[in-house]
Amino acid sequence: MTSGIDDLPTSISAPATGSTKRPPGLRLPAVVQTLLFAQYRHRLFPLLKRRHGDVFTLRLTTPTRHLVILTKQEDIKTVFGGPVEVLHAGEGNAIMGPALGEHSVLLTDEAEHRRSRRLLMPAFTGAALSGYQEMVGELTRAEVESWPEGTVFSSHERMQALTLEVILQVVFGVTDEARLKRMRPLVRGIADIGPVTLLGLPYPLLQRVGPWRRHIGLQRGLDKLLYAEISERRRAADLHSRTDVLSRLLQAAENEEGGGFTDAELRDQLITLLLAGHETTATGLAWALHELVRQPEQLRRAQRAADEGDDAYLTAVAKEALRLKPVVYEVARQLTKPLTVGGYRLPAGATVMPAIGMVQSDPAYHHQPDQFRPERFLDGQPPANTWIPFGGGARRCIGAGFALLEATVALREVLQRYEIRPDRAAPEQQKAHHVTLIPSRGARLVVSRRS
Numbered sequence: 237m238t239s240g241i242d243d244l245p246t247s248i249s250a251p252a253t254g255s256t257k258r259p260p261g262l263r264l265p266a267v268v269q270t271l272l273f274a275q276y277r278h279r280l281f282p283l284l285k286r287r288h289g290d291v292f293t294l295r296l297t298t299p300t301r302h303l304v305i306l307t308k309q310e311d312i313k314t315v316f317g318g319p320v321e322v323l324h325a326g327e328g329n330a331i332m333g334p335a336l337g338e339h340s341v342l343l344t345d346e347a348e349h350r351r352s353r354r355l356l357m358p359a360f361t362g363a364a365l366s367g368y369q370e371m372v373g374e375l376t377r378a379e380v381e382s383w384p385e386g387t388v389f390s391s392h393e394r395m396q397a398l399t400l401e402v403i404l405q406v407v408f409g410v411t412d413e414a415r416l417k418r419m420r421p422l423v424r425g426i427a428d429i430g431p432v433t434l435l436g437l438p439y440p441l442l443q444r445v446g447p448w449r450r451h452i453g454l455q456r457g458l459d460k461l462l463y464a465e466i467s468e469r470r471r472a473a474d475l476h477s478r479t480d481v482l483s484r485l486l487q488a489a490e491n492e493e494g495g496g497f498t499d500a501e502l503r504d505q506l507i508t509l510l511l512a513g514h515e516t517t518a519t520g521l522a523w524a525l526h527e528l529v530r531q532p533e534q535l536r537r538a539q540r541a542a543d544e545g546d547d548a549y550l551t552a553v554a555k556e557a558l559r560l561k562p563v564v565y566e567v568a569r570q571l572t573k574p575l576t577v578g579g580y581r582l583p584a585g586a587t588v589m590p591a592i593g594m595v596q597s598d599p600a601y602h603h604q605p606d607q608f609r610p611e612r613f614l615d616g617q618p619p620a621n622t623w624i625p626f627g628g629g630a631r632r633c634i635g636a637g638f639a640l641l642e643a644t645v646a647l648r649e650v651l652q653r654y655e656i657r658p659d660r661a662a663p664e665q666q667k668a669h670h671v672t673l674i675p676s677r678g679a680r681l682v683v684s685r686r687s
Contacts, residue, residue, distance in 0.1 A: 259304055259580050261293030270296045273303075274431040275668045278565050281305060281591055291578035298331050298435055303587050304577070305566070307594035309601060311578040313621045315569055315590055316629030321346060322575055325631045328568030328587050332671075334437035335429060335451075335511060337504030339497075341634065342512065349631075355496055356505065356634050358488035359481045365641050367479040368406050372642055375401045376649045383683055388659040390678030392522035395646070399518040400424065402642060407509050409480025410465060422458040426451070426507075427514045434670050462506060466499050482506065509635065515672055516563045517639045520625075521646050522679035524557035527608040529658040529681060534610060539686075542651035547644050550651075552613035554643035558625040559618075560608055563672045565593040567627050592624050593673075654683040 261284065262269055272280050273294055284292045285307055294303040306312055315323055326345040333343055341352040358364065379398040383389065404410050404419055433451055436442040443452050466482070469475065475483055482502070489496020497505065528535045534553070541549035570587045577588055597605045601622035602612070612618070626633035633639075650656070659680040667676040 257580070259291045259293045259578070260288040261295070266295045266297045266301070269294050270298065270435070274435060277668065278593055278666050278673055281307070281565070281594055285594065291580060298438070302585070303568070303589050304580070304582060305589050305591050305594075306578055307591045307598070308578065309595055309598075309619065309621050312590040312595060312624070312628070314577050315588055316621060316624075316627075316631075318569075318575065318629075320349075320630050322571060322573045323569040323588070324572055325349075325567070325569050327570035327572075328589075330570075331435065331438060332511075334443075335426075335434060336508050337500075339501040339504035340508040341505060342508055352497075352501075352505070353634060355485065355488065355492060359484040360634050360638060362637070364479075364484060365637050368481075368638065369641060369645065371406050371479075372402055372645050373649070375405065376646050380646075380649050380653060383654070385654075385684050386682065388680050388682055391525045391681045392518065392675055392678040395518035395521040396424075396427075396515070398646065399514045399521075399642070400427070402517075403510050403514050405480070407481040407513070408462070408465065408506060409469065409478060409482045415461060415465065419458065419461055422454050422461070423510060423514070425454040426458060427511060429670050431668060431670050458507075459503060462503050463499060466502050481509065512633070513635050513639060515669075517642050519563045519672055519674050520554060520558050520639070521643055522675055523561040523563070524553050524643065524647060525650070525656065525681060526658070526664060526675055526679040527557055527560065528553065529656050530661070530663060531608050534608065535656070538610075538647065539651045542648045547648070548614065549610065550644045550647045551640055552610040553647060554640055555613045555623070555625075556608060556610040559596045559602070559623055560605075561666060561673070562593045562596055562625055563674075564625065565673055566591050567624075567631075590624065590628075595622050595624065598622070650683075653686060655686055656681050656683050658682075 262272075264272075273296060284305070290306070290308045291311065292305050294305065295301060296303065306315065324345040326343045326349060329342050332340070336343055339352070341349065341356060344352055376398060379394065379401070383394060400420065400423060404416055404423065408419075410416050410419060429451060430447065433447045436448050437451065439448075442448040469482060469486060472478070472483075476487060478484075485497065485502065485505070528538055537549060538553055540546070566589045568587050568589050571582055571584050573584050575582055575588075582588065595601065599605050601619050617623075621628055626636040626639075659682055664675040664677045664679060666673040668674075
């Protein structure tokens, strides 16, 4: 068994490559730190940086017990650019195992991860993304046309409804309305997993009671439908004419030496695409609308961009929303060997955590970081490893292009149809919802038809 951060032997002399002292951090009980991390990490991290500096430690009660938080660009670069054999993202994401499945591309490392990523790539190339655009547009138009005019509603809820349909029809490729009807409540329930349920899923005893038992029941119900869909799709006469993600994965597998994904592997990748792409994209879109309605100048420019087909500006709006209000605040890598990061010699078994939200709000890298300025993504790209909503290095999110495509299309359809305004001038706060940060009141809007 590898040692944890607290287990460092005190008799070792500090090597030239870094101090063997543990980075500073809270002295509260691990259970308290776990709750603070789960619910208030976006407030906790800035506080700890002011108190302890650019590198600090948290201790949790979860299987990933010791976290070393990194907030500086150069330290994040060390992690994203480091050897994948030493920096295991799969082990760092182990807490997600019961939710995603053991074959998930987020949970595998080294050769297994490279194989999974290679098999997934054909479904996310530029040509593939172009093929999804029309279907995403159709689903978006149908959703946006249903929005109530003149009354307050949650744009976050509506975007969740949209991204759910995109997952079911563009990613899963489900066309049978009866199966869609059965899948929708199961997918909603699984995607709505709370932080307490997520943290407790690794424990078999908890899986027998309360919210954990309900989540396992939802998983089993969706699994039954997914396996049926996979089996039927493998035999479908029109497989090679279909353009959804699942069909593309099955088509690509025919040219793969040694075969493609098994049914179990496909199930885990589809669940991963669901949990990684449904809530995150919906939340990013909600934040984009939340910011636009409070910035009249940017809103007018975005409406003009939607009218004129200026997708570059709409994409910049989506990117700036993800910078200012990161949906995922941090990512994790677990060390398989000792590594020097941020001036500390960390032992095998430690988990290093690049803090996305911290580096993206750092004035050293982003001018006036508290302001919503999509133009910053037109003037030039931010410095490397300072805009990382999709992670970085060999583990950068494979669906990043799909998410930005979906966001650009959705913004275009909304802004072409409606004048939008907030229900109140005061901005909404970020609130933790499992691994994401969402608008505290749902990014509420009022819309009316443009004349």
